[in-house]
Amino acid sequence: MKDPINQPREYRNDARRKMFSSSFSVICLLVSSLAIVVLATLLLSIFSTGGGWLNFEMLTASHRENNPEESGIGQAIIGSLVICSICGLAALPIGVGTAIFLEEFKPKNRLLRMFHGLVQLNINNLAGVPSIVYGILGLTAFVYMFGSFSPIRVNDQPDYEIGATYFYQTKTLGGKYVRFPATAEIQPVFEIDQKRIVRTATGERFALNVVPATTDESKYEDKKDETVILGTKAKLTNHQGVQSYETKTLGGTPVFFTAEPKYSQFAKILEPIMVTGPEGDAFELNVLSKSDAIPTDPDVQSRSVFADSPDPNKRSSASIFRENSFFHMHLPFSKSVLSAGLTLALVILPIIIIASQEAIRGVPQTLREAAFGMGATRWQVVRGAVLPSAIPGIMTGAILAMSRAVGEAAPLLAVMGGVLGTTNHLSSLMDKTPVLPVTIFKWAGDENEGFEHLAAAAIIVLLAFLLLMNSVAIFIRYRYEKKLA
Amino acid sequence: MSNPPVGQGELLTTPISPRGELRPRSSKSSKRWQAVVVTGLVFCALVSVFTTIGIIVMLVVESWGFFADDQIEIWKFLTGTKWTVGQTQGELSYGIWPLLSGTLRITGIAMMIALPMGLVSAIYLSEYASKRIRSLLKPTLEILAGIPTVVLGFFAVKFITPYMLEPIGDFKTFNATSAGIAVGILCIPLVTSLAEDALQAVPNRLREGGYGLGATRLEVTLKVVVPAALSGIISAFLLALARAIGETMVVALAAGSTPTLTLDPRMPSQTMTGFIVETFKSESVVPGTLSYFSIYAVAAVLFLITFGITLIGQIIRMKYREVYD
Numbered sequence: 001m002k003d004p005i006n007q008p009r010e011y012r013n014d015a016r017r018k019m020f021s022s023s024f025s026v027i028c029l030l031v032s033s034l035a036i037v038v039l040a041t042l043l044l045s046i047f048s049t050g051g052g053w054l055n056f057e058m059l060t061a062s063h064r065e066n067n068p069e070e071s072g073i074g075q076a077i078i079g080s081l082v083i084c085s086i087c088g089l090a091a092l093p094i095g096v097g098t099a100i101f102l103e104e105f106k107p108k109n110r111l112l113r114m115f116h117g118l119v120q121l122n123i124n125n126l127a128g129v130p131s132i133v134y135g136i137l138g139l140t141a142f143v144y145m146f147g148s149f150s151p152i153r154v155n156d157q158p159d160y161e162i163g164a165t166y167f168y169q170t171k172t173l174g175g176k177y178v179r180f181p182a183t184a185e186i187q188p189v190f191e192i193d194q195k196r197i198v199r200t201a202t203g204e205r206f207a208l209n210v211v212p213a214t215t216d217e218s219k220y221e222d223k224k225d226e227t228v229i230l231g232t233k234a235k236l237t238n239h240q241g242v243q244s245y246e247t248k249t250l251g252g253t254p255v256f257f258t259a260e261p262k263y264s265q266f267a268k269i270l271e272p273i274m275v276t277g278p279e280g281d282a283f284e285l286n287v288l289s290k291s292d293a294i295p296t297d298p299d300v301q302s303r304s305v306f307a308d309s310p311d312p313n314k315r316s317s318a319s320i321f322r323e324n325s326f327f328h329m330h331l332p333f334s335k336s337v338l339s340a341g342l343t344l345a346l347v348i349l350p351i352i353i354i355a356s357q358e359a360i361r362g363v364p365q366t367l368r369e370a371a372f373g374m375g376a377t378r379w380q381v382v383r384g385a386v387l388p389s390a391i392p393g394i395m396t397g398a399i400l401a402m403s404r405a406v407g408e409a410a411p412l413l414a415v416m417g418g419v420l421g422t423t424n425h426l427s428s429l430m431d432k433t434p435v436l437p438v439t440i441f442k443w444a445g446d447e448n449e450g451f452e453h454l455a456a457a458a459i460i461v462l463l464a465f466l467l468l469m470n471s472v473a474i475f476i477r478y479r480y481e482k483k484l485a
Numbered sequence: 486m487s488n489p490p491v492g493q494g495e496l497l498t499t500p501i502s503p504r505g506e507l508r509p510r511s512s513k514s515s516k517r518w519q520a521v522v523v524t525g526l527v528f529c530a531l532v533s534v535f536t537t538i539g540i541i542v543m544l545v546v547e548s549w550g551f552f553a554d555d556q557i558e559i560w561k562f563l564t565g566t567k568w569t570v571g572q573t574q575g576e577l578s579y580g581i582w583p584l585l586s587g588t589l590r591i592t593g594i595a596m597m598i599a600l601p602m603g604l605v606s607a608i609y610l611s612e613y614a615s616k617r618i619r620s621l622l623k624p625t626l627e628i629l630a631g632i633p634t635v636v637l638g639f640f641a642v643k644f645i646t647p648y649m650l651e652p653i654g655d656f657k658t659f660n661a662t663s664a665g666i667a668v669g670i671l672c673i674p675l676v677t678s679l680a681e682d683a684l685q686a687v688p689n690r691l692r693e694g695g696y697g698l699g700a701t702r703l704e705v706t707l708k709v710v711v712p713a714a715l716s717g718i719i720s721a722f723l724l725a726l727a728r729a730i731g732e733t734m735v736v737a738l739a740a741g742s743t744p745t746l747t748l749d750p751r752m753p754s755q756t757m758t759g760f761i762v763e764t765f766k767s768e769s770v771v772p773g774t775l776s777y778f779s780i781y782a783v784a785a786v787l788f789l790i791t792f793g794i795t796l797i798g799q800i801i802r803m804k805y806r807e808v809y810d
Contacts, residue, residue: 021703028609029618031602036625038670042632045644097529105523119530121799122537128724128795129788130731132758133540135765136784140543144772346536353533377512379519400631407633410733410762418766437635437734442766444639444738452643459636466631 046463050456058457063421063434068450073458075421079337079433080406080465082426086341087348087405092398094345095352098123099394102353103360104382127350135414138343143415145332163328163428170269170318173294174302178275178285182320192232192247198255199239208255225251269305269318328428338429340415347411348401355397359390392480399473403466409437418442436462544788547781554775562782568744568755570779571764579779581786583744587661587754588787591736592729594665594750595672599725602669603676604718610677611684612706630674638738641667646739654751659741661754667735672725679724683717684710716805723798727791733758737766757787 061072102120107113140146149160166182198208209227211220220227227250234247234257244256275285286304288295295301333339363386371381412435419434420442426433436458443455552559556577565580606626610619645663650656656663687710695705711718741753742763755763761780764770770777 017701017704021701024703024706025609025613028605028613032606032609032614032622034602035606035622035629035673039625039629041644042637042640045640046636049643094529094532097526098533101523101526101530105526119534123533124799125792125795126533126536128727128731128791128798129540130733130758130791132731132733132761133784133788133791136761136780137536137540137543140547141539146543147772349533349536375512377515377519379522380515403631407631407635409633409635410737410758413762414765437633440639441635441734441738444635444642455639456643459639462633462636466633470628470631 043463046456046459050453050458050460053453053457054460058454059461063439066448068448068454071451071454073436073439073461075426076434076436076439076458077461078426079435080437082433083337083341083344083412083435084402084405086338086429087344088398088402090342090345091349091352091401095349095398095401096356096394098349098353099356099360100382100387103357104378104386123350123353127354130410131347131408132410132414134343134347135411137346138339138411138415142333142339142342143335149332161328161330163325164330165323165325167321167323168318169321170305172285172302173304173306174298176277176302178277179321180273180275180285180318192228192230192234196257198257200253200255208249208257220250225249225253227251324428324430326428328430330430334430335416335432336430337416337426337433340412340435343411343415344405344408347408348405351401351404352398355401356390356394359393359397360386362393363389392476396473396477396480399469399476403469403473406465406469407437407462409435409441412438413441436465540788544781544785547778548785550773551775551778551782554778556775566746568760571760571767571776577775581757581783583746584755584757584760584783585786586746587736587740587744587759588730588756590661590748590750590754591665591668591740591756592726594662595668595729595732596722596726598666598669599672599676599729600722603673603721603725604680606673606677607680607684607718607721608706608711611681612702612710626674626677629670630678632671633734634671634732635734635738637667637671638664638735641735641739650751656751657741657753659739659743659753660751661740662750664736664738664740664754665750667739668729668732671732671735672729675728676721676725679721680714680718683714683721686717687713716801720798720802723794723801727794727798730794731758731787731791733762737762757783761787 057070058072059077060074061070062075064071098119102116102123107116167179168182169177169179171177192208192210195210196208197205199205206226209220209223210230211227212230228247229250232247234245237244237246237256239246239256246254246256248254269285269287272284272287274282276282283303286295286300288304288306290306292306295304329338333342367385367389368381371385376384416432416435416438418438418441419432420439421434422432424431440455440458440462443451443458446452446455551557552562557579562579562581564582565578566582567578567580568583569575569578606622610622614622641663642659645666646656646658646660649666650660650663691709691713692705695709700708736756736759740756740759742755742759743753744755744760745752747754760783764776764780770780
């Protein structure tokens with residue numbers, strides 16, 4: 001063995017190697033501080049762009065097209081809060097439940113252990129799935145429900161629905177708005193507008209021949225039993241247990257066709273019906289025919305409509321309206337806050353599970369052993385000993401996951417589309433609403449330069465909200481650490 | 486007080502309920518209750534399993550709707566170099582490569598920023614930083630990690646492009662570089678925290694051994710600690726890669742909506758995620774149409790890539806982890 005003192009210089013802990021080491025530490029420090037520089041630049045640029053636009057009006061107003069001065073984020077703030085509450089209510093119990101299952105109920109059975117491992121691997125992988133893919137899942141699973149129901153389009157009625165009242169509204173000659181319920185009994189008479197597949201009373205099916213009234217009768221003389229004149233009225237009946245429209249062909253044969261859609265969007269008033277006025281006063285509507293003169297008495301005028309009139313402005317067309325109660329629900333969920341909240345719940349579920357698992361793992365084993373020693377079942381151990389001491393950690397993780405949900409834009413864009421403003425306020429789970437991140441995204445891409453400043457102001461609000469949530473998380477963590485010490 | 490003395494028969498047969506009061510409870514009923522609870526917990530766990538199954542079934546079924554269309558051939562989708570789905574005029578081309586290359590370009594730029602910076606920051610935090618600097622750097626990185634991606638997208642298009650890139654070259658308003666930089670910024674905290682965890686997991690006795698041989702701090706770090714934590718560092722890199730590939734809002738805002746097949750980082754470059762968002766944003770997507778099904782085909786490619794990378798990252802972390810205890 002050589003004497004270390006006499007070895008060549010480079011083997012010794014000499015000045016050059018020490019210099020390398022310390023200069024590397026300086027480089028490291030510089031690179032790491034770049035993060036601080038980036039954060040400072042980001043915050044500065046956003047505050048300088050949007051700071052001047054942040055005011056009370058902007059916090060309460062809603063979006064106005066081409067008018068950034070009067071636009072605001074009032075609806076978006078409420079929308080974000082509602083969606084995040086739904087998301088939290090769905091994700092928190094499921095996430096904590098999964099974490100308890102994975103951490104406290106480790107099975108001994110080999111098959112169950114495989115299931116256990118699979119769930120764990122699956123959750124770690126789900127955490128890496130891009131949020132836009134969850135958005136597409138939400139669109140398919142919640143909005144369209146895999147196409148197993150008929151998709152809901154504008155003003156269309158879903159297959160299953162509760163909490164909604166449909167009514168027709170029309171304007172009388174006196175300019176008074178009256179409404180009447182859109183139920184099967186008062187279902188207005190249907191006018192045949194196009195070729196339809198019909199059934200006869202004996203079950204025979206054929207395509208109904210629809211001809212304009214002006215057509216020469218000789219042209220359909222030989223198939224009168226399959227022909228009706230355009231605009232022939234059909235009445236709603238119950239045909240063999242199915243709600244159907246019934247009409248008579250020129251030959252006098254009764255034919256039936258399915259009453260689809262459930263309610264027609266427009267109705268024509270042909271017979272006197274009971275209606276409700278704007279003050280809740282019920283009266284029978286006075287239906288005038290084409291040949292009648294307009295009544296002169298204003299009181300009668302306000303209770304009269306024309307059944308049919310050559311003047312389209314006087315025609316008594318009633319259109320359908322919907323009044324939602326707060327528990328309004330339908331299937332599929334369509335583009336609604338419920339779909340959005342559930343989709344976000346799927347996004348943050350893996351995060352909550354992993355955070356809760358860590359919190360549960362942090363509970364000292366001695367607590368469990370003490371509880372087992374007193375004869376508690378495994379669930380009693382979890383409920384009585386593990387959960388109470390893991391709750392602060394779980395809450396911290398949940399709040400951090402929620403702050404991720406607040407800032408997510410991509411899944412919401414997929415599920416609700418780029419909604420910027422709605423005419424009516426959020427009143428049920430089936431409504432659409434603008435949300436903060438999507439609003440920021442749409443405004444940032446707007447050509448009107450004012451919206452750029454407004455987007456920056458909205459970002460300040462969003463960041464303030466995130467800061468608040470994080471402070472709560474830090475506060476909980478701080479109290480928890482003090483309690484253990 | 487009338488508390489029964491400890492050790493007497495009655496106390497031993499009455500288990501203590503979780504709330505702490507003494508209440509006689511047959512262990513049979515609490516076991517039955519436990520079975521109910523466990524069933525509930527299994528259902529909770531099944532939600533995440535069904536999420537994965539739901540994603541896979543949805544992507545397979547709906548992509549099938551795309552490839553079953555008469556105009557579509559699968560090999561043209563996988564090899565084509567032009568993408569015009571969703572555009573109203575011109576002939577239909579549906580090669581994935583412009584979108585895929587857009588994703589790869591932006592991810593490449595992002596990784597050039599995030600991997601070195603993240604690793605160096607992790608090394609600094611784990612091996613060098615004093616407590617005071619740590620208490621400054623850690624929260625900064627946590628805040629940076631918590632910034633919503635739509636905010637970073639706004640930063641990219643309203644600050645990075647006009648103030649950093651346009652003065653130094655002929656950059657388009659929407660370009661791959663600014664999106665890449667912003668994605669890189671959001672990946673730094675991820676790489677840092679995962680790599681730091683891996684470095685911290687290396688036991689101190691390895692470092693002490695290094696110092697005992699007369700190594701400097703740099704030599705211990707680069708020749709002992711980093712190699713020992715390599716599996717963790719690589720899995721951190723892979724997770725950041727998957728994150729960058731799946732990043733949506735930054736590229737939707739900053740990278741433009743033109744699918745291009747070029748190596749020029751100054752050009753607009755729509756990514757796979759960018760295409761999906763662009764289609765949703767226009768709100769013209771009607772179920773059953775070709776552009777609706779194309780979303781699923783693109784999302785299937787995106788999912789396969791990110792899921793594959795995450796899975797490899799998991800496997801590397803589990804299989805090649807050095808266990809020291």
